[in-house]
Amino acid sequence: MLDDFCTASIAEALDFADTHHWTRQPPRSDSARLRFLVTRYTDIGVLASRLGAKPGLVKEVMEGRRSAPGSVLSQAIAKDVVRLWQPRVRRRAHHLISTGHDGMLVHFKAWFGFTGVAGSSDDGRVRHITERLPTAYAAQLFQARYRNADEGELRGIIADAVGEAYFKVSPRGKLHMVALTDIAYIEFSY
Template identity: 60%
Template sequence: MHPAFDPESITDALDRADMDLWTRQPPRSDSARLRFLLSRHADHHTLAARLHISPADLQAALPGRRDVPSEQLHHTITREVARLWQPLIRRRAHHSLAERGGMMVHFRGWFGFTGPAGSSDGGRFRLLTEQLPAPYIGRLFKAREREADEVTLRGIVADAVGESYFRVSPTGGLRMVELKDIDYIEFSY
């Protein structure tokens, strides 16, 4: 697992899975990556906000200004490049997956229906690998494109795994599926 990515983040897990789709590798050096990012953002202030640094810190990190950005900035740059690299290839793959399915999720976390204690469907730590139903794949990718927060993404994954694992639609009944306290999560397609 790449140290720049959070093993508990659904957003990062989707970006890691998309890295397997790339037909060519992104720039390797931080200066080349920053040039790429600058070409994708309207101005320095927008990029600085995406990287969670001040515009002055971005100016200092630009190619030719400082040799090595901090480790935290390096990881943030890596994640931002992964998010933006080869968008057409990513979009085609996501569209295909949303139509035909074929997306697997593997995670360890607290998962189950809310409800009376002691039920076999009750929440507990589980290590699961499940194939997500196609309609949820489309919802997940659309939410990711809108940069939905982790809570929203976690809800979509919980409903999808709930339907796949328990064989019932979680939104069809009175009980709700929860996924929380994720140790790690990975997607493959």
């Protein structure tokens, strides 16, 4: 569905990781995907706004009278389907991860570092990191995602989690001693 998926968005990366738990595949054509999305939105205008398109165009694509022009609209449709497909399956997978039955792995390239002594090896720099997140942070991340938390809040949770796992420091006091910025890409697997 999103074969060449690469994102700097934590929310989108979480949504994409959920695709590995689906029990059924979503619709394949843009018109079928739009028919699915219309069932999740109050009206076609709200959906069109979400996709960054005009309501008339969305209606024409949904009815099959026109194909989605360019890959931008098609990609926006696919991302929204990924975000909304099989919510119960997604919640079940999140529950298993949040209760410690399964783990969550994060892989990213970003500016990442510990605000420690200047010039130390822990100083911030662009790093490629793959790390298993502590269970408590996975639960926090999912709860924040359910609330539609912004990217800044999600980034703070990931920074604290990877900081604890990578640098072996515990930011329990919400000091955010670890910074994560300028994400080139981020992926999750669970």
